[in-house]
Amino acid sequence: MNTINLDYISANPLLPEVQEAMIEAIKKNHGNPSSPHQLGEQATEVLEQAREKAARLINCASPQELVFTSSGTESINHAIKGIALAKAGKGKHIITSNIEHNAVLKSLRRLMKMDYRVTSVSVNEYGLVNPDDIAKAVTDETILVTIMHGNNEIGTIQPIKEIARITREKDILFHSDAVASVGVMPIDVQYLGVDLLSFSSNQFNGPSGVGGLYIRRGVSPLPLIDGGAQEDGRRAGTENLIGIIGMGVAADIAFREMECRVEHARKLKDRLIRGLKESIEDIIINGHPEFSLPNLVSVSIRYIEGESIVLMLDEKNIAVSTRSACASGALRASHVLLSIGREYADAQGTLVISFGRDTKESDIDRFLDALREAVEFLRNMSPLYKKAKAE
Amino acid sequence: MNTINLDYISANPLLPEVQEAMIEAIKKNHGNPSSPHQLGEQATEVLEQAREKAARLINCASPQELVFTSSGTESINHAIKGIALAKAGKGKHIITSNIEHNAVLKSLRRLMKMDYRVTSVSVNEYGLVNPDDIAKAVTDETILVTIMHGNNEIGTIQPIKEIARITREKDILFHSDAVASVGVMPIDVQYLGVDLLSFSSNQFNGPSGVGGLYIRRGVSPLPLIDGGAQEDGRRAGTENLIGIIGMGVAADIAFREMECRVEHARKLKDRLIRGLKESIEDIIINGHPEFSLPNLVSVSIRYIEGESIVLMLDEKNIAVSTRSACASGALRASHVLLSIGREYADAQGTLVISFGRDTKESDIDRFLDALREAVEFLRNMSPLYKKAKAE
Numbered sequence: 001m002n003t004i005n006l007d008y009i010s011a012n013p014l015l016p017e018v019q020e021a022m023i024e025a026i027k028k029n030h031g032n033p034s035s036p037h038q039l040g041e042q043a044t045e046v047l048e049q050a051r052e053k054a055a056r057l058i059n060c061a062s063p064q065e066l067v068f069t070s071s072g073t074e075s076i077n078h079a080i081k082g083i084a085l086a087k088a089g090k091g092k093h094i095i096t097s098n099i100e101h102n103a104v105l106k107s108l109r110r111l112m113k114m115d116y117r118v119t120s121v122s123v124n125e126y127g128l129v130n131p132d133d134i135a136k137a138v139t140d141e142t143i144l145v146t147i148m149h150g151n152n153e154i155g156t157i158q159p160i161k162e163i164a165r166i167t168r169e170k171d172i173l174f175h176s177d178a179v180a181s182v183g184v185m186p187i188d189v190q191y192l193g194v195d196l197l198s199f200s201s202n203q204f205n206g207p208s209g210v211g212g213l214y215i216r217r218g219v220s221p222l223p224l225i226d227g228g229a230q231e232d233g234r235r236a237g238t239e240n241l242i243g244i245i246g247m248g249v250a251a252d253i254a255f256r257e258m259e260c261r262v263e264h265a266r267k268l269k270d271r272l273i274r275g276l277k278e279s280i281e282d283i284i285i286n287g288h289p290e291f292s293l294p295n296l297v298s299v300s301i302r303y304i305e306g307e308s309i310v311l312m313l314d315e316k317n318i319a320v321s322t323r324s325a326c327a328s329g330a331l332r333a334s335h336v337l338l339s340i341g342r343e344y345a346d347a348q349g350t351l352v353i354s355f356g357r358d359t360k361e362s363d364i365d366r367f368l369d370a371l372r373e374a375v376e377f378l379r380n381m382s383p384l385y386k387k388a389k390a391e
Numbered sequence: 392m393n394t395i396n397l398d399y400i401s402a403n404p405l406l407p408e409v410q411e412a413m414i415e416a417i418k419k420n421h422g423n424p425s426s427p428h429q430l431g432e433q434a435t436e437v438l439e440q441a442r443e444k445a446a447r448l449i450n451c452a453s454p455q456e457l458v459f460t461s462s463g464t465e466s467i468n469h470a471i472k473g474i475a476l477a478k479a480g481k482g483k484h485i486i487t488s489n490i491e492h493n494a495v496l497k498s499l500r501r502l503m504k505m506d507y508r509v510t511s512v513s514v515n516e517y518g519l520v521n522p523d524d525i526a527k528a529v530t531d532e533t534i535l536v537t538i539m540h541g542n543n544e545i546g547t548i549q550p551i552k553e554i555a556r557i558t559r560e561k562d563i564l565f566h567s568d569a570v571a572s573v574g575v576m577p578i579d580v581q582y583l584g585v586d587l588l589s590f591s592s593n594q595f596n597g598p599s600g601v602g603g604l605y606i607r608r609g610v611s612p613l614p615l616i617d618g619g620a621q622e623d624g625r626r627a628g629t630e631n632l633i634g635i636i637g638m639g640v641a642a643d644i645a646f647r648e649m650e651c652r653v654e655h656a657r658k659l660k661d662r663l664i665r666g667l668k669e670s671i672e673d674i675i676i677n678g679h680p681e682f683s684l685p686n687l688v689s690v691s692i693r694y695i696e697g698e699s700i701v702l703m704l705d706e707k708n709i710a711v712s713t714r715s716a717c718a719s720g721a722l723r724a725s726h727v728l729l730s731i732g733r734e735y736a737d738a739q740g741t742l743v744i745s746f747g748r749d750t751k752e753s754d755i756d757r758f759l760d761a762l763r764e765a766v767e768f769l770r771n772m773s774p775l776y777k778k779a780k781a782e
Contacts, residue, residue, distance in 0.1 A: 003430065011423035011430065011629075019417050022633070026410050026417075032402035032599065035712065036698070037705040039394065039402065070461030070600070071628030073618040103618030103627060110617050202629060208423065209461070209631020224615065226501050227464040227494030236494060237462030238402075238593060240600020240634060242413070307427070314428040321426060 003317040004363045009152055009180065009296060009354035010321055014246065015205040021249040022207065025242045032238055034230060047239060050248025054212050057204075057251040058178075058197065059188040067213045067231045068244050072179035072200030074224065075213035076103040078235070079175040079196040082221025083144045084111050087173070091141030092116040097129045097158075098339040100148050104177055105335075108146075117141070126288035127156035127340045135166045142172050149178035149187065149197075153323055153336040153352055154287035155296040157181070164193030173219060179203060182212075183254040184295050185262055195219045201243070205357065206250030210243040261357055265294035268355055268364055272297050275368040280375055282388075286340065286350065296354040300337070300346040303385035304378040309351060312374040318367055321352045345384070394708040395754045400543055400571065400687060400745035401712055405637070406596040412640040413598065416633045423629055425621060438630060441639025445603050448595075448642040449569075449588065450579040458604045458622045459635050463570035463591030465615065466604035467494040469626070470566040470587040473612025474535045475502050478564070482532030483507040488520045488549075489730040491539050495568055496726075499537075508532070517679035518547035518731045526557045536565045540588075541572035544714055544727040544743055545678035546687040548572070555584030564610060570594060573603075574645040575686050576653055586610045592634070596748065597641030601634040652748055656685035659746055659755055663688050666759040671766055673779075675737065677728065687745040691728070691737040694776035695769040700742060703765040709758055712743045736775070 005013065014022075025046070031039030033047045048063065055063040069075045084094065096108060098120050108118045121133040129147055145167050150157045160176055167174040175196040181187055182197075183204020189197050196219060201210040215221065215234065227236030254261065273285055276299055286298035301309070306322035313320055323334045337347035353367070379385040396404065405413075416437070422430030424438045439454065446454040460466045475485065487499060489511050499509045512524040520538055536558050541548045551567055558565040566587040572578055573588075574595020580588050587610060592601040606612065606625070618627030645652070664676055667690055677689035692700070697713035704711055714725045728738035744758070770776040 005422075005430065007422075007426055007428065007430070010426045011421075011434075013420045014417060019420075022417050023414050026405060026413050029404045029410075030402075031396075031398075031710075035398055035401045035710065036701055037398065037710040037712075038708070039396065039398070039710050043402075070465070070631060071616075073628035074461070074616050076618070077616045077627075101618070106617035106627070110613070200629070207631070207633055208629045209634060211628075222501070225462075225465050225468045226497035227467070227492070236468075236497070237464035237602075238591070238599045240461060240598070240631060242598055243600060243631060243634060310427055317429070319422070319426065319428040319430050321428075 003319060004366060005319050006353045006355055006359070006363065006367055007319045007321045008356040009352060011208065012202050012205045012356055013358065014207060015250060015253055017253060018206055018246045018250045022242055022246040025245045030241050033241070034228060034238070043241060046245060047241060050244045053248040053252040057255045058182060058199065058214055059190055060214060061190060061217060064232065065214055065217055067215060067234050068239060069211040069213055069235060070209055070240065071211045072177070072198050073103040073211070075198035075211045076101070076177050077107050078213055078224040079198055079221055080104065080107040080144065080146055081111065082224060083173050083175065083196070084116055085222045086220055087143035091143045093119070093139055093141035093143065095119045095121065095134055095137045095142060095145045097147050098122050099127055099151055099336040100146070101152060101177055101179065104146055104148065123339055125341050127151055127154050127336070128288060128291065129158050129163070131159055131162040131166055134163050138170050138172065144173050144175060146175040146177070149176045150181035150184070150293040151287070151336060152180040153334055154298040154340065155293040156288045157291040157293065160192045160194060168193060180293060183251070184265070184293055186258055189214050196221070201247035201250055204250050204254040206247040207243045210240060210247045212247070262294050264357065265355065268359055268361065269294055269297055271361060272353060272364050272368070275364065279368055279372045284342070284346065286337065286342070295356060296352065298350060298352050300342055300350045301375055302346055302349055303382045303388060304349050304375065306348060306350050308378055309371065309374050312377070313370055316370050318370055320367070322350060323352055394710060395757060396710050397744045397746055397750070397754065397758055398710045398712045399747040400743065402599065403593050403596045403747055404749065405598060406641060406644055408644060409597055409637045409641045413633055413637040416636045421632050424632070425619060425629070434632060437636060438632060441635045444639040445642040448646045449573060449590065449605055450581055451605060452581060452608060455623065456605055456608055458606060458625050459630060460602040460604055460626060461600055461631065462602045463568070463589050464494040464602070466589035466602045467492070467568050468498050469604055469615040470589055470612055471495065471498040471535065471537055472502065473615060474564050474566065474587070475507055476613045477611055478534035482534045484510070484530055484532035484534065486510045486512065486525055486528045486533060486536045488538050489513050490518055490542055490727040491537070492543060492568055492570065495537055495539065514730055516732050518542055518545050518727070519679060519682065520549050520554070522550055522553040522557055525554050529561050529563065533563050536563055538567060540567045540569035540578065541575070541684040542678070542727060543571040544725055545689040545731065546684040547679045548682040548684065551583045551585060559584060571684060574642070575656070575684055577649055580605050587612070592638035592641055595641050595645040597638040598634045601631060601638045653685050655748065656746065659750055659752065660685055660688055662752060663744060663755050663759070666755065670759055670763045675733070677731065677733070677741065686747060687743065689741060689743050691733055691741045692766055693737055693740055694773045694779060695740050695766065697739060697741050699769055700762065700765050703768070704761055707761050709761055711758070713741060714743060
């Protein structure tokens with residue numbers, strides 16, 4: 001039986017067109033874009049074509065506002081550390097939220113060891129940041145606000161435009177980690193008003209290990225990787241041209257298909273949430289009911305362990321996740337779920353179901369059937385469940 | 392007419408076996424190694440197989456000593472900045488040489504803005520560092536020595552083992568940028584005695600945009616990219632698995648073919664140097680006559696501009712370079728050539744000819760013919776040449 005991938009947030013399959021373009025690039029054996037001869041010129045042309053496509057997906061004012069990186073994580077590190085170091089003369093205070101991705105959290109922790117101060121605003125029960133809290137947290141020392149766009153664990157989408165209004169007014173730079181959003185829903189950096197925005201190719205069926213960082217014209221984070229003059233001196237190192245070509249094609253298709261893609265995901269999401277509510281009792285759907293990524297559902301299933309469900313479903317060739325793949329291996333409960341007020345036990349009983357372009361309604365139905373069985377089995381063994389039901 | 396690539400140092404063509412493996416990986420659509428289900432396990436297996444192969448190429452004591460990065464440049468940044476930040480408590484002094492790659496130079500410049508002190512030792516006319524100079528430069532504050540293995544512009548190979556003896560004795564960490572050497576000649580990190588060593592997949596016919604950093608067990612540079620737990624917490628970000636698979640295959644073949652590869656390159660190098668000396672007067676072969684990379688020849692052709700020769704050869708579909716592709720776009724004369732005592736004008740008249748596994752003797756001969764013509768043409772127009780000959 002084919003594996004049903006409902007863990008798109010960890011890994012999107014490559015689109016056939018992306019596969020084709022990457023295979024063609026491998027066969028063509030492009031040169032180094034920095035070389036001064038024909039082989040270099042041809043490679044540069046291909047690189048810049050990909051940049052145009054990726055830049056258009058997020059509506060950069062010019063392709064030169066887009067820097068290619070090796071991952072969303074690198075983009076986030078580059079934006080946060082790069083602005084922190086560039087602006088240290090002005091101040092060392094940064095504002096973030098309690099539900100950011102590890103790449104943001106750990107970049108900030110690194111800076112805190114270098115005497116930067118970080119204020120982390122809390123979120124409400126739906127995971128929403130209140131823009132007023134950001135405004136209140138601003139001090140004369142504040143140099144950067146970094147708030148994610150769509151949350152990768154619960155899907156909640158932050159009021160980025162409202163936050164940008166505040167940062168613009170106060171002349172503070174604003175970075176948004178949009179790794180979980182770009183390619184999944186329309187993202188327009190000019191409409192949002194952000195100064196920096198991080199994203200990753202794999203979230204829209206491009207290859208892993210390729211990311212993008214939008215840097216608004218006039219904004220200059222220090223490079224994270226110093227060396228040659230690649231990427232206009234903003235990111236050194238010979239380019240992963242094969243991956244970048246794949247990202248370009250994936251971005252182009254995501255741009256053109258966006259409307260259908262969102263509609264398709266919304267339909268699946270509705271079906272999934274309806275199915276969950278109908279077939280399993282004592283569950284909590286996490287995240288905001290309206291301001292939320294269309295391709296992801298987080299559900300806390302009370303009285304059991306998410307890890308056990310993942311294993312049982314895995315045996316039936318259904319891939320789901322308990323949380324961000326980047327946080328796997330960490331046994332603690334998700335800081336995102338705790339931040340929206342989930343109890344520790346409920347946080348441990350949480351599944352993240354994420355899907356994409358190729359997911360079918362029948363996949364959702366097969367998952368729901370398998371989940372129902374797994375939950376029944378696990379709850380029958382759960383002393384917690386028995387105790388709760390006896391009360 | 393087919394293009395003759397004599398600029399391997401900028402871009403090696405992919406081996407057919409590497410192309411095949413990457414194409415297979417693209418078709419297979421691997422998952423995310425960090426995922427907790429089957430798709431993740433399969434991806435992890437593939438990732439670790441590649442790590443074993445790449446680690447064997449440089450004779451790591453264990454594959455876990457190898458971290459995958461997005462380029463040689465990232466590896467160098469990670470090693471230098473990571474050790475500098477990790478060891479700041481002990482001191483802020485770093486020793487390097489005058490002929491390092493831009494990735495080293497610019498990483499060090501970044502640190503100098505953070506109050507680190509750098510001593511740069513000079514090299515002799517062949518580009519050799521004297522280990523005694525390193526020993527003399529050491530102070531109580533010294534935390535790191537970073538000296539490249541093979542120079543990417545003139546080919547000179549440094550006495551790494553002798554330098555390592557000094558750093559070990561004085562309990563200072565030693566990093567070597569071996570980007571131009573790994574895969575080109577045997578490199579054994581245990582024999583050399585280095586603590587960190589940077590290299591890049593493309594120098595041995597693997598894909599661009601994939602690098603490796605050897606970190607000796609027990610050595611802990613701070614991560615350059617913070618976030619998820621990938622690479623044992625040493626380098627966050629979802630892996631470029633397709634590229635890494637290509638690197639693994641390329642490393643495996645380089646390891647098995649090493650002896651033939653070196654012999655083939657040496658033969659071409661001898662033929663090229665002999666041809667240059669026989670057919671063009673007033674030239675200088677740069678670099679050490681013995682301790683030198685087998686796949687690269689640097690020649691200063693007096694009275695003319697290297698850039699003009701590159702353009703003329705390019706019209707005849709022969710790709711050569713005037714210097715490192717990473718430094719192209721910079722109009723200044725090469726700091727490496729000035730450091731070994733070349734006059735400014737001679738430095739500007741320098742070509743770097745680099746070749747590899749698929750280069751044929753006839754390619755060298757065709758290049759020599761075309762070069763002879765180009766030099767004659769350019770010198771006939773050169774007032775400098777006429778003046779020199781009139782004297």
